[in-house]
Amino acid sequence: METNEIQAVLEQALVLDEVHVTGDGSHFQVIAVGEMFAELSRVKQQQAVYAPLMQYIADNRIHALSIKAYTPAEWSRDRKLNGF
Numbered sequence: 001m002e003t004n005e006i007q008a009v010l011e012q013a014l015v016l017d018e019v020h021v022t023g024d025g026s027h028f029q030v031i032a033v034g035e036m037f038a039e040l041s042r043v044k045q046q047q048a049v050y051a052p053l054m055q056y057i058a059d060n061r062i063h064a065l066s067i068k069a070y071t072p073a074e075w076s077r078d079r080k081l082n083g084f
Contacts, residue, residue: 013052026063045069
């Protein structure tokens with residue numbers, strides 16, 4: 001599976017301001033930014049991002065997935081701190 005395919009799935013399934021996907025082969029990292037995460041616990045944020053990708057995890061097109069979910073305000077602050 002390609003990073004742009006994962007990005008497209010997430011953009012279609014979730015209301016997000018930004019999605020960044022990196023990785024190769026079957027190991028991927030996702031940064032998802034959206035106001036939808038404001039009222040969710042960290043676990044619920046992870047579950048929201050995993051849900052539309054479950055079929056690809058089940059058939060091993062995605063073997064490992066690291067997810068970071070941010071509200072737009074959190075992302076703005078984190079980008080400044082980490083030099084994104």
